Amino acid sequence: MSAAHGHAAEQGHEPVFVGETLAELERRFADYPTKQALLLPALWMVQERRGWISEQAIGEVAQVLGLTPAYVKGVVTFYTMYHTHPVGRHFIQVCTTSPCGLCGAEETMQAILRHSGCGELGATSADGRFTVIEVECLGACGFPTPVLIDDDFIESVTPETVPALLERYR
């Protein structure tokens, strides 16, 4: 058991790769010479549909791509955007790397932690609405502070604009 390293299991996993989702994955096989190359796309498909990637989902991805669960898990844990635990309904990533850090990202992040009710990084707010993490360089250094909420990329967030921004995400 690798539970010591804290990858969460899921109660009653419903297969992701059935019906149209499976068909979509299979359509994409044509774009690559190996099935393994579909690993990152398949993991994205799981996360888009389930919000996170459980141990059971890893097993399922391994099976549809002809890989082993251990192999898939090694890949999942390499990439920071895959969630190995359930997260809030809205996942907030705040860039605090040097260029943004120079321009007040730290304050923006504190404001987001406060207004989201998360209190600390990595935690989910009591109402299950938000999870906030600090992220390394979002690649929009000219627009400090960039914040990624789910798939929405928001530029130039300041502590002042945080409350109105979070209001948009119920």
Place this chain on the structure above:
Amino acid sequence: MADELVSVTIEGATVSVPKGMTIIEAAKQAGILIPHYCYHPSLPSPAVCRMCLVEVEKAPKLLPACVTTVTDGQVVHVNSPVAKKAREAVLEFLLINHPLDCPICDQSGECELQDYTFQEGRAGTRYAEYAKRYNPVEEFGPDVLYVANRCILCTRCVRFMDDVAQTPVLNVSERGDRAFIGISPEQTLDHAWSGNVVDLCPVGSLLSKDFLHKARAWDLDKAPSICPGCTQGCNISVETRDEVVVRLKPRPNLEVNRHFMCDYGRLDYRWMNRGDRIEAPLLRQGDRLTAVDWDVALDALGTLVRSAGSTVILASGRASVESLGLVRRLAGSGRVTAAIRVPVGEEVPLAGIPNLALRRERVPNLHGAAMLGYGQEWGAALEAATRADLVILLDLQLGDDEARVLAPSAGKLVVLGTAISSIDRTAELVLPVTSMAEENGVYVNRDRRAQRYHQARPAPGMARPAWWVAGEVLAGQGPDRDAPSTAAEAFDLVASAFDAFAGMRHADLGFSGRILGAQAGAAR
């Protein structure tokens, strides 16, 4: 051209090596060990530990010797100040998160981190005030523990499972200094060859539960041997502490098992330590077996053999070429049936290595026995035993059914045995012989490769190798008797008597054996 040679100078020694060889292997030819962790000759090289960085003249920076191939005229410095400093730094980096728990670590004494640190590491740490990385110990499989804190992320274990076992159940999880070797909770490291990851681990991160805290490496005595588990003939080391076998380890032989052995063979050694041994020759006197000395016992054996018109030899496939051969000769030229018992199991190949498997036939000397006239028709041989004048059991632990079949043979039974067995009570003569762990000998594997094994622990009591017993009787009494006194002499005697071994001498076998029928020197 595969055979094209290039000339390289490594630490001042110039060697000629095949083009395409890596610097690390070329250095071995020059007698120089380049320190390394991730490199292993039986695994793909990822060049990640960066321990084997060497200075190559005209190269702009240090190069990893494990993946850099030699070029003609290349000049390599392994111990230049820059190279040594780089190694010292790698050691320092590896040690910042490595616990100083050598006193309780099984690897201590055979740890490559310990060895190289002692050899050329810094005396003190500069990483004083920080906590070391901590991860809990995990159970990877039935016999493998992972002590994450000691791990140096060389990834040999992962590559073994990926590329050699071709069953990827291990991974590198996370990244940066948070990385560790992971496993899926849906899987376990129970592959039939998984014990090799423990051998491959250069530090004490992967441990055998079977060997856990059993011995310190420096207290072990090691005897080169051949695995008695199947017909593959993997080269092994039988390791004892205070004359007790505590583990078996693979010993490299690129032609037979490369650097590996299977778990079945690895863990099947407890019988070598059995305490219920026949310790003295026992001769039937009336309805009792009485302990006698060897002179009396050998005389009795000679008499029994000479008076027998028909003889059946039932032998273990673990018996050596020497013992099988001389016992067969002892039985003479009359009506003789000789057979070995061959337990069978599932064949389990090691996918990434051609011609390496745990074989179906689970005895080491099936092919040697066959060449010496021992059949495998066990049922027929047992049945023949009931009608023979004399039945010789050679190191055989009989099952209840077999003992029942042999019951009518009471009174004409000679046991050359190791462990005490109920059938001994019906024998005329019971002679204590050594097990393969207690003698020198030769096995012939499935590829007709004759390979030597060496004594790993002392023989109990008065036990002698079976070849000695047979050899003494065959030599008779006269002043010109020439009974073999060593396994080597016994082998040469057998070789001169059996066509299959014609032309082979014990001295030819060397460290990695020789294929029978092949020209001397054709097989290394």
Place this chain on the structure above:
Amino acid sequence: MGYPHPSHPKENPVLSKHFGDPAARTYAGWVDRGGYQGLRKALGMSREALIEEIKASGLRGRGGAGFPTGLKWSFMPKDDGKPHYLVCNADESEPGTFKDREIMRWTPHALIEGCALASYAIAAERCYIYIRGEFTEPWQVMTRAVEEAYANGVLGKNALGSGHRIDITLHRGAGAYICGEETALMNSIEGKRGNPRIKPPFPAVAGLFGMPTTINNVETLAATPHIVLQGAAWYKGLCLGNPKSTGTKLVSVCGHVQRPGNYEITMGTPMKELIYDMCGGMRPGRTLKAVIPGGSSVPIMTAEEAESCITDYEGIVEKGSMLGSAGMIVMDDSADMVYQIWRLARFYAHESCAQCTQCREGTAWTTRILERILAGKGREADFQLLLDLSEQMTGKTICVLSDSCAAPIVSGIQKFRGEFEAYMSGARRPALATAL
């Protein structure tokens, strides 16, 4: 243009001409603006002539290494019967760099055009564009544009009626800086951990899926149709400094300037003009302290070095740093250099792939030392320790991530030693509450 600001007269907008113009995003809009003419012309040329044209233009890789693009293309084997691949590196993750993002957001067809052109040049039938996972908007824009390109016959089995098959597949990253390293990126596409590979073999011999592969940056590829259309001589002529640096360059300027943004300059433009004229200089009352000119991985320049620097490959090397990806991080006198260097080291420690010992352990260790200094517990011996570790993290590993961590540390100690000493002596209040 210095998106999001209006174009500055000293800029030379070629790639950035349509930044901020939503109409340029569509196929029709792109064609209206002269799009796909470069590709059409290229498809009418022989592969050899096309590669020669790019070689003659002097175009060099815009991702950071500055390798001549035409030469790279010419390394691809000819008529070897194997599938060839083009990979577009759109994993822009170098702190301070945000130019490729704008190319994809505003001119997705410029990138598609460049990809198709390069695919043809190297005889690749398939191009993968690897877009970092965080770039959600560029991903959406590119997805639409690729669909449109297929719908209009630009891509597919008969690209622009040329008889050549050119397919483009977008591949999404998932959060790993190191995947911007070309061999790590190829591993990532193959469904592996983004571990950099040992070279050799080089991608042109055995790259993606073990096949001959060329990998180019977004900006590099986007520049190629312009070169084909307007000629190598035109591009080569875009040069104010060293003749080895030609064309225009998008420079992402961020940090303490009045108008951060992407500025497209002619190679050789003085950095002083870029910082003070185009970006509006420092905020009122502030003075320039330092510039990291090529993304976070290059040595830090002092104000004096920056102000006398020519912005091209050679000019910045002359001042002891590198053009890199041209992500320029500008710091004024309010910047705490020790803190900034620590923050960069932390970034690299977070992003190390864990393969090489020096990088895995060294990036984390140097981060901790800097953290301790910031907590007021530094000591004189830390300088030597940091320099020792940096030396061992430079030129020793498979890729240059640990070199990148070391570069700002070494240059920071050389050029701003006093700031470290202020923390050590207590002259400066600890910036971090706890270090250990």
